[in-house]
Amino acid sequence: MTGAPVSRRLRGLVFWSGIAMLCVWVLAPIYLIALGAFGGRAGVFRWPKSLMPWDTTLAAMQAFLAVDGVWAAALNGALVAGLTMLFSLLLGAPAGYALARYAFAGQSAFRMLVVLTRAFPLAILALPLTVTFIRVGLYDTAVGVALVHTALALPFAALVSSSLFMGIPRELEEAAWVFGCTGFQAFRKIVLPLALPGLAAAAIFAFVISWNEVFAASVLTVRNKTLTAYLLTVLAESPLHFRFAGGFLLILPSVVFMFAVRKYLFAMWGVANR
């Protein structure tokens, strides 16, 4: 199958330039919005633009970060996303375990319920929820927003963790029972450590879903907005250079999150499809 060395080198060249093009396709837009974000007001109007970062200043970004509430909103967004991560794991992982290990009546009904959650534009539901939330005191709280975001993230958490548990042989657990562990001990000592990386990935995925959700977060809060919701109200009517600064700021965390989960993400989806 191998050709002459020249053609092999040619093929390698084509292959590597393909890889390089893919990376450029992803990274160049991020680089360009960074130019916009640091270009300031004058940068938006400049024509033709420079593709090099010579015209950038820190002024636009500094002005943006000085806007009242950006930092509080970032903190609040992280809190909401953290709670979402916690809730969706606490609710989703046990459900996933049940789906993986037991055959029980109503299983398919439950699966249907979970899938249905994804097929409806959930933000439309934020409105009926608003009145309920005000009544029970969850309105304008991080917990309230996190609960709605959990509804978004729960289907992923439940289905992914069910696949994870399915991937762990039942025999391991049974062996532990033989050695005198109770059901819970067997789960904690044998199953949990094996499932942990996948669960961590599912949790971070929940974090990302919450971090990026805008509409529920903006309807359900007044003061305690998440960063994305805060940016939506701030950005919708702001000049372009501000919007670019905001857009860039929203993408940065994604770069970090994806770095953190890059290995587990594939494991998580791999078993999820089985």
Next chain:
Amino acid sequence: MTGLKRLLAAAAVSGAALTGAMAQETIFLSTQLRPVEEATKVRQIILKGAPGPVTFVVEEPSPFQTRMDAETQAGKRTISMVGALHGELAPLVASKGLEPVDGLVAKATALGVPDAMMALGKLGTNSQMYIPWMQATYIMAARKEALQYLPAGADVNSLTYAQLKDWAKAIQDKTGKRALGFPAGPKGLLARFFQGYLYPSYTGGVVATFKSAEAEAMWGAFKDLWAHVNPNSASYDFMQEPLMAGEVMIAFDHVARLKDALVAAPNDYVTFPAPSAGKGRGFMPVVAGLGVAPNAPNKAGAMATIEHLLKPETQIAMARELGFFPVVKADLPADLPGGIKLLVEGVAKTQGAKDALVSLLPVGLGAKGGEFNKVYVDTFQAIVLRGAPIRATLDAQAATLQTIMNETKAPCWAPDKPGDGACKVN
């Protein structure tokens, strides 16, 4: 389950504790001054001297109504005071979102808020429901280099729509650029242009004359005008950006949305009233007011904040920083920035025009304000952008408009002849 319950309980407790700790804070919800730079100025300059901590939160008109209604329905308030346009405050009377502020009337009158404006603030009740806050309107601005293309005999301060078209056409013929711009983007205020300027000027009305013969002719003329309008207009929300960028040379917009361009280069621009047509020169003054919510968590703070905002020095700062004009008696100082002076001139020329035809903001539409605007924007989109036949479009949209009027029972407002019962599209 118990874990979840405990979490929820903990959350509820911490929520309650938070509300307690913040009792001294006044939450001020506003539909005005939403853009980030403006909101920042309100927080850092305008509210600086307020007697207590004020949290300034902004919201678009529709979510604003939703939030106020949701809080009323649930019987729990987070918001102490509101700032919004006259037409946005009006529906709050029926939905019990405003508490009378009669205690402030004497003070406001002493500061020189005109009686007519105070009367508007009663919103048809016997009590003062809001205190006037600030006023503004819409004007036109042009870069000076555009003036050389003015058609012969046209005075920029008393343009007609026909002359505006010739002017834009001349620029396009000479420079190849379509230099006229309108804020027709999703967040732009184009609906107000139709309601307060185009319709009154051509038809002498807004609702009653919606599908009149004059309206049919008007849309035909406007479609011709649009041939010389920059196609990016459909994504302009604020005209100051394209003016600064040089994408357009002539623009119509709210004063606060032209301000940055004028302030950045006051020597490059002129300001002037919007054009006129057969029935006069339509113009729409905008009044925003301040109100207090019933069961406000911090009523005292809200009242004190309103007093602070009415002080002449605060009102002058609003004009200087934000381009909104005082409602109290306050002489604007001579050292205003050049751009703000241009705005003041433009507004004065608009108000003082001989053929000025005042058009009020929609009143009594309640939560249907958005659908009302949609009628005008949809008509524009269908006729001008998508080339639909004018008569058929007007008839179809008129039916929608009539339904809105019937549902809200809103009586006609100026320049339509005020009367009893739902306004009728003739």
Next chain:
Amino acid sequence: MSRSRLLPYLLIGPATVFLLALFVAPLVQTIALAFTHDGAASLANFAKMVGDLNFGLSIRNTFLLVLTVIPLQLCLALAMAMMVQKLEKGRDLVLWILIIPLGASDLAAGLVWLSILQDRGYFNTVLNMLGLVDGPVNWLSYETPVSLFVGVVLAELWRATAIVLVILIAGLQLIPKEYAEAAEIFGADAWTRFRRITLPLLKPSIQSALILRTVLAFEVFAVVYALSGRNFPVLVGEAYAWQHGNQNNGVAAAYAILVMAISLAATVVYIKALATRPETQP
């Protein structure tokens, strides 16, 4: 025995209660809202939806977008996945780069592409450097519907191909290497191996990727909105416009129900079309 029969219900209990409270209850309220007008049961909201100026256009645009983006996305993701599989050095780094858009919100992705495609954006700058245009050219206005559509498609490809890629790579990792090796011994070339072995074995992954992406694609609007404003109405965008701009929750609910119906129908189509017999899987 009774304990172990109860256990699964105890395990799914909290999640069920949660979804009933936070999804089903407001969903029922929303459906009720869609079918009432002035307090009486009626189809007025649906009539208003269908009679709206943008209704037909937004249906057409939504389907056009989904039917263009999803096949392109699948091909692109397959190509990416096959290339990444071949990598020996730097696989981790390349994968990380390729999945970065997965964490970007639609809002941010829309802004990214706006900065590129606007009149004075970087795309025109590059064209200018190549001597193809003299001044800023308009790509995103109502006068240029084709380039506007292409712009939206590009932004969607950039933003949402990563999730397909992740699912496909995960699926590829489950295919035993021996299959391909065996085929190679029998002289199958790369294309035949891909078509006869990889693709059929990847079917379950392709199915989940398609279902997920299609459901999400029908819900997309922030990207479209950022690039086109009102020039390219889509279904969910109209739903939000009715809810926020026009303050008519009944019509917004009607749109939401329509979107849900379309998404569910698409899911059923995929499940039928891509059905796999369990015994053909490793």
